[in-house]
Amino acid sequence: AQSVSQHNHHVILSEAASLELGCNYSYGGTVNLFWYVQYPGQHLQLLLKYFSGDPLVKGIKGFEAEFIKSKFSFNLRKPSVQWSDTAEYFCAVNGGKGGKLIFGQGTELSVKP
Amino acid sequence: GAGVSQSPSNKVTEKGKDVELRCDPISGHTALYWYRQSLGQGLEFLIYFQGNSAPDKSGLPSDRFSAERTGGSVSTLTIQRTQQEDSAVYLCASSENRETYNEQFFGPGTRLTVL
Numbered sequence: 420a421q422s423v424s425q426h427n428h429h430v431i432l433s434e435a436a437s438l439e440l441g442c443n444y445s446y447g448g449t450v451n452l453f454w455y456v457q458y459p460g461q462h463l464q465l466l467l468k469y470f471s472g473d474p475l476v477k478g479i480k481g482f483e484a485e486f487i488k489s490k491f492s493f494n495l496r497k498p499s500v501q502w503s504d505t506a507e508y509f510c511a512v513n514g515g516k517g518g519k520l521i522f523g524q525g526t527e528l529s530v531k532p
Numbered sequence: 533g534a535g536v537s538q539s540p541s542n543k544v545t546e547k548g549k550d551v552e553l554r555c556d557p558i559s560g561h562t563a564l565y566w567y568r569q570s571l572g573q574g575l576e577f578l579i580y581f582q583g584n585s586a587p588d589k590s591g592l593p594s595d596r597f598s599a600e601r602t603g604g605s606v607s608t609l610t611i612q613r614t615q616q617e618d619s620a621v622y623l624c625a626s627s628e629n630r631e632t633y634n635e636q637f638f639g640p641g642t643r644l645t646v647l
Contacts, residue, residue, distance in 0.1 A: 451634065463623070463638040509575060513634065519565065519588060520625075520636060522575035 421446045423512050425523035432500050433531050440495040440526050442510035452493040453511040453520065454484055463509070469493065480504070502532045534558070536639035538624050544645045545614055553609045553642045557626030564607050565627075565636060566591075566599060570620035578622075581607060614646045 426441035444450065454466040467478025474486040484495045493510060507527050511520040537556040545551050557564050566578040577591040581601045592598070596614075601607040611618055621643050625636040 453635075455638075462640040463625075465635055465637075468635060511575075518634075519577035519580055519591070520567075520575075521577065522567075524574045 421512055421514060421521045423510055423521050423523040425508075425510055425526050427526045428524065429527045429529070431529045431531065434502055435499050436530075438495070438497040438500050438504075438528070440508055440510075440528070442493045442495065442523055443491050444493065444510075444512045444521075445491065446512055446514060448514055451513040452484075452486060453513070454478065454482070454493075454495050455509045455511060455522075456506050457509070457525075458506045466495070466508070500528075500530050502530045504528060505530045536624055536626050536637055538622075538639040538642050540642060541640065542643045542645075544647065546647050547616060548613055550610065550612045551614055551644065553611075553622050553644070555607045555609070555624030555626075555639060557605065557607070557624070558637055559605075561626035561628055561637075562604065563627045563634070563636075564601060565625045566607070566609050567623040567625065568620045569623055569641070573620075575623070578609070611644075614644075616646050619644055619646045 422445045424443045452469040455463045456466045457463050466482050467476050469476045469486045477483045482497050484493055486493050507525045509525045510523040513520050539554045564581040568576045579599050580588040583604045584601050596612045599609045621641040623641045625638045627634045627636045
């Protein structure tokens with residue numbers, strides 16, 4: 420069965436610090452990979468996605484993620500976080516052709532000004 | 533254009549009552565999904581519609597849960613005889629469901645509280 424594991428439940432950083440959130444998935448076939456973000460009081464928004472091609476994908480607000488197939492990983496990175504990045508971040512996998520997203524447990528990021 | 537909308541935004545009900553939650557997907561999106569977000573369980577898939585049919589109902593937790601979609605648009609999720617463990621935020625998402633691009637757009641959710 421598909422599963423997604425996010426290693427960090429709560430991360431606290433100061434502004435300008437670098438961010439890396441871990442995500443590993445378990446799935447035997449071709450996958451589509453996503454990072455969603457949920458800002459306080461707002462609904463889930465897509466941060467970035469990987470379907471195929473260049474394994475380094477860039478998303479909104481300076482975020483990027485790297486798909487490493489051999490490690491079944493899709494870690495999220497940002498070189499310098501801002502207070503406004505405070506949110507919950509969810510990694511998700513979809514086994515292609517539409518269908519459900521399997522989410523990780525989420526990582527709450529708190530950025531101190 | 534308009535995003536996914538859900539109603540009501542909040543629902544408080546008593547244990548044992550039935551509730552109906554509504555989702556209006558983005559116009560033209562053929563795929564519609566229901567998820568549940570609760571403490572301790574994270575985000576869980578419930579059911580997926582393609583048009584009016586539901587090829588994947590595997591996430592519905594019990595036979596108290598049902599959903600339908602009419603006209604390839606609006607969907608309702610019904611929970612019968614609600615229990616306290618049903619308390620959660622119920623999220624709806626829609627997508628174009630093309631072969632290679634199936635980004636899902638989420639609504640704001642309905643927060644259900646069962647007393």
